[in-house]
Amino acid sequence: MFKKILIANRGEIALRVIRACREMGIKTVAVYSEADRDSLHVQRADEAVAIGPAPAAMSYLNVDAILSAAQITGADAVHPGYGFLSENAEFAAACGEAGLSFIGPRPDAIRKLGHKSTAKALAREAGVPVVPGTKGLLGADFMEAARAVGFPVMIKAAAGGGGKGLRMVRRSEDLESQIKLAQTEAQAAFKDGSVYMEKLIESPRHVEIQIACDIRGQVVAFPERDCTLQRRHQKLLEESPSPAMIPETRRRMQKAAVDLAKAAGYTNVGTVEFLLDTDGSFYFIEVNTRLQVEHPVTEIVSGFDLVWTQIRLAAGEPLNIGQERASEIRAHAIEHRINAEDPQRGFAPCPGLIESAWLPAGPGVRVETHIYPGYTVPSYYDSLIAKLIVSAPTRMEAIARSRRALDEFDLDGIRTTIPFHRMVLDQRPFQEGRFDTHYAEKLNHAATEAAHGSLAISNGSQN
Amino acid sequence: MTMNDGDMKAVLEWLKDTDLAEVSFKEGREGFSLSLPTTAPVPAFPPSRYVPVLSPAVGVYRKGSAGKAGAADGSAVARNAVLGMVEQARGKSVPVTAPKAGKIARSFASDGEAVEYGSLLYFIEP
Structure with a gap:
């Protein structure tokens, strides 16, 4: 097992990995840019190394700086988190050449699956359904x-x-x-x-399968995550299991994900994304060769720690569960992405000082965040400031719990997507699970119109 | 004991007359605490006559360059003179240069020492 892991990331995911390492008795090294000096991951890691100025290209994307930080601290493995260098095959290869274990798939698997067109070709070969269409260019026929x-x-x-x-x-x-x-x-x-x-898939849902693969070629697939609630391909809310899924489709989708992983010689954890049509057919979109933002949803549903799993698999350990255990659904889980964005102004980023913060807690509530009262959300990076994950025995109970937890979530100083999440929970199409990937955009548009409409009326009455 | 706004105002006026920033009073379980907004400017330190040289990168610091020994404390350096190199992984070196001409007042990193981005390497006295 690794002795010391460098986390090549920031924010909540850096903290998430630090926590897993602490639980496993592994030392941690945080890296940070000038803008993240006061970030919590810097304080919580065993060691922290400043690697560059605020722009990501000069810090979190700077391969030489990250490898040098690993070298001077004596780290033996690198966890890339998500985003930044997590799906960069050259970085994974450079880690290997520097004698560091990259906690993720092998560089060749990242290359094969990282490009949509090569991944699609591989899916076709493996018998995984892709969106029907012409294989090449359109001709006279x-x-x-x-x-x-x-x-x-x-x-x-x-x-x-x-x-x-x-x-x-x-x-x-x-x-x-x-x-x-x-x-x-x-x-x-x-x-x-x-x-x-x-x-044309007119009313698709975005449904994905979490996989875990060891170096002996054993692959398991977990229950699906439904990430249909998204805006411009940015996921806003994820849940598991999907309200639109039936066991037969789930089994087929899990099998498709496993087949693709085997065809690619995949190792470590990853996610195979699909479009789910209203008639139950589904089509492969892409593979994310890393840990995903929404991984906690699967952790709750399966009762399985995916970061421990990542680290153990990267260290060469075999999977300690089989497909039957991986398929178990132990709860319903919903994740709300709390972003420093203003839903009323087209989700414009709202960085700034968090004057006070009261985080929800209590039964079935998990919060992954790097914020604290007095923390300033920098403007250089993505706007995710917290993930609220709730769980309950059923979907309706989970929704009730989400509502309660969102009400407890008290943030002053910046605008966030909390009001948007509250609004979503009150919608009947959401409650009944009848919505597609276009839904969030339409809903927010209608809500913004309504807000501006009422504003216009009140202005009118004042004149 | 009970206090009304008028009493509080008297305490506040008194507080303003003093050079105190905060006052608190406690009797049993009751009490109050008042503090004045810190409008007084933080006393400015006189500007330092030393110019810091910070590490431009993370890596291992090597004094001097291309076989030349590094500048010792007290020695004179020209503007843009290479004081040393930060050796990074994969053989990359980032030069450390003097931002101003002057003499090395003090060096902080020894040869072969690990440095991070922004580590203090030298003070130069222009």
């Missing part, structure tokens, strides 16, 4: 292709992104003209008019 995929379809620019060359087609009679439009747009935007076709 577009009508047959569309019939095979099934309407509605999306026409997408091969070279593109950002909505350019993107067309939705619902009826076969519109297909030819829409393809021409997409090609013209793509040509103008990317100097490349080639397009491809994909089935």
